[in-house]
Amino acid sequence: MSIFVYKARNKRGQLVEGAVEAASEEVVANLLNDKALTIINIEKRDTLGLHRYRLTFLRSVKSKQLVVFFRQFSVMVQANLPIIKSLRILIKQTENKRLKEAIVGITGEIEGGARLSDAMANYPEIFSDFFVNLIKSGETSGRLAEVMEYIAEQQEKDYELQSQIKGAMIYPAFILSGLVIVAFVVMTFVIPQITGILLDSGVTLPLTTRILIGTSDFLRNWWWQMILVAVALIVISSIGLNTRRGKFFIDRLELKIPIFGPIFKDIYVVRITRSFHTLLKGGVPVAQSLVVVKQVVGNQVYENILAETIRQVDEGNSIVDSLIDKKEMPIMVSQMISVGEESGSLERVLEELSKFYSREIDNYVRNLSVLIEPVIMVFLGVAVGVFVAAVIMPMWQLSASF
Secondary structure, X not given: OEEEEEEEEOOOOOEEEXXXXXXXXXXXXXXXXXXXXXXXXXXXXXXXXXXXXXXXXXXXXXXXXHHHHHHHHHHHHHOOOOHHHHHHHHHHHOOOHHHHHHHHHHHHHHHOOOOHHHHHHOOOOOOOHHHHHHHHHHHHHOOHHHHHHHHHHHHHHHHHHHHHHHHHHHHHHHHHHHHHHHHHHHHHHHHHHHHHHHHHHOOOOOHHHHHHHHHXXXXXXXXXXXXXXXXXXXXXXXXXXXXXXXXXXXXXXXXXOOOOHHHHHHHHHHHHHHHXXXXXXXXXXXXXXXXXXXXXXXOXXXXXXXXXXXXHHHOOOOHHHHOOOOOOOOHHHHHHHHHHHHHOOHHHHHHHHHHXXXXXXXXXXXXXXXXXXXXXXXXXXXXHHHHHHHHHHHHHHHHHOO
């Protein structure tokens, strides 16, 4: 697949510009002709070397930028501004080059007669099926403004959750990174200065001192092999993660990590229930909603569970039939969904579940943040104590022998 940039004119003679990913220039031409656009120029972008890297990098659109985009878009749509005018305003306000390029392309396609949902579907790396299906349901039901507002609200909640978790991890990551750097400097520069004195003294060295000296020697003599091994492991891991089996292994391991495993489980439960609720509220049918939720959940363990759920629903069974025996899915979720199906209030039940597990994550992260600081202090104290015992005690024995 290559990137093609095009210029064309719609039926009203207005200039339309955009970029699409396609197998050939002929495919792009057919696509533009289907949209009743008169082609001016189609240019293939180089997809090799540095230019390919730059295009790939530009595809990165952060969650915060999507939050701002949907919030601003929803405000303008609710104010009854025409969609094309709203998009032109967003083009001027958007700083991310990839997102701006996508908005330009979407605007051009809408001017050519396409629907907003169909135009967004041409940029799946930015606008997932989750967004496309919701917007399509809003267009069909005549509730586009309401759906846009709801998308903005849900995106803000997702972003707040991500920011909360990242914020809780910054402090321990900073402390541990600093500890690793200090330990490396001590092992490679400080310990070698002391080693010669201790070995020449003839004093019997404690076990901790011998371990410290051995570790220092290993780091100084084999540091480049360690770098090669680390690079090789990163490359092998990257290749493995691109396979379905490798991703499944990592996704399952993620749920079993001590302390953090329960947080990840709750995050995926929130993602499933919130996405499912949002789609149902937007008017998307249950079966189609489950397919979209499966695509956006982001963990193959839960993707497999949802695939089984979709199969059960297609066969006319209840949603809860495939969830009741899954240990990755809390029993409360299964029971509440069962109640929601029986009472006809599934949408409300999903909303309450997403709120409950969001609060659970909030409490867990808050408690973890409070607990993690003293744990790190104890760890640092033990590390300093071991270092003192390994270095100072032999020096004290040496001075006492004179």
